[in-house]
Amino acid sequence: DTGVSQDPRHKITKRGQNVTFRCDPISEHNRLYWYRQTLGQGPEFLTYFQNEAQLEKSRLLSDRFSAERPKGSFSTLEIQRTEQGDSAMYLCASSPATTYEQYFGPGTRLTVT
Amino acid sequence: QKEVEQDPGPLSVPEGAIVSLNCTYSNSAFQYFMWYRQYSRKGPELLMYTYSSGNKEDGRFTAQVDKSSKYISLFIRDSQPSDSATYLCAMSANDMRFGAGTRLTVKP
Numbered sequence: 001d002t003g004v005s006q007d008p009r010h011k012i013t014k015r016g017q018n019v020t021f022r023c024d025p026i027s028e029h030n031r032l033y034w035y036r037q038t039l040g041q042g043p044e045f046l047t048y049f050q051n052e053a054q055l056e057k058s059r060l061l062s063d064r065f066s067a068e069r070p071k072g073s074f075s076t077l078e079i080q081r082t083e084q085g086d087s088a089m090y091l092c093a094s095s096p097a098t099t100y101e102q103y104f105g106p107g108t109r110l111t112v113t
Numbered sequence: 114q115k116e117v118e119q120d121p122g123p124l125s126v127p128e129g130a131i132v133s134l135n136c137t138y139s140n141s142a143f144q145y146f147m148w149y150r151q152y153s154r155k156g157p158e159l160l161m162y163t164y165s166s167g168n169k170e171d172g173r174f175t176a177q178v179d180k181s182s183k184y185i186s187l188f189i190r191d192s193q194p195s196d197s198a199t200y201l202c203a204m205s206a207n208d209m210r211f212g213a214g215t216r217l218t219v220k221p
Contacts, residue, residue, distance in 0.1 A: 004156075033209070040121070042201050042211030043157065056208060091156055100145040100205050104156035 002026060004105035006092050012111045013082055020078045021108045025094030032075050033102060034067055035091040036060065043091050043104075049075060050097075082112045116140050119202055119212025128221050132189040136202035136212045139183065143204040146178050148187045151199045151214065160200075161187065192219045 005024045013019050025032050030051050035043035046065070048056045051072035061067075064082075069075040079086055089109050093102040119136045126132055134148075145164055149157035161176035163169045163185075169176045177186040185204070189196055199214040 006156075040213065042117075042119075042203070042213050043209075045208045045210070048208060058208075089154075099162070100209075101147065101159060101162045102203075102209060103159060104149075106156045107154075109154070 004092055004094055004103055006090075006105040006108050008108060009106060010109045010111075012113065015082055015084060015112055017082055018078065018080045019082060019110065020076055021090055021092075021110075023075045023077070023092030023105060025074070025092070026103060028096060029094035029103075030072065030097050031095045031102075032069055033093045033095075034075070034077050035093065037089040037091055037107070038087075046077075079110075082110075084112045086110060087112045114139060117202065117204060117210045117212045120215055121213050123216040123218060125218045125220060126192055128192060128194060128219055130192050130219070132187075132192050132196070132217060132219075134187040134189075134200050134202075134215050134217070136185050136204075137183055138185075138204055138210075140204075140206065140210075141180075141183070142206035143210075145205040146176070146185050147203040147205075147209075148174075148176055149201040149203060149211075150196075151201055153199075157201055194219050194221050 032049045034046040037043045049069040089107045093104045095102045148161040151157045166180045173190045175188040201214045202212040
């Protein structure tokens, strides 16, 4: 399977704990995006990488959130001191350099109790 | 006012019907327009990608963009129960903005 993969698929954590999610993009895609989606809403943009450079961050990305993409391959999204409002589906997408078509992974569903 | 407006539905149609899904937008900088299908608890799946005004057809799906009216549509012909999903419009200038999604049910 050469699509975007995300790990874990589900995460349940207690408020105040830190969590980290991983995204592996389609191998030839140099752009990688993170989104958050809550029930009944479309995905909301969080941040974007071109290769290893983080080029854009939404104001939704508070200082508790950090994303990395070392070596321009996989990416991680960390949430520190989780809050109940962080409960959502976290989606990763990738796109090639030449177009804006974004291909999504299956998402990581986070539940903060 | 949201940058992208999409009627959330729900929309229910009989099998074989033609489905019309629509979005309006306010940002004239949007240049790229996409439609995604999302099944429950899954990631969005890219259906159609268009750049210019006009129509683009792919099998049973037709995407239509009218930049002058800031209006995009997705038509599904001969709808099938397997088309039952949430359909998201998306558009991009630099980053991508999504509509809230329209929930479609196609009844056998």
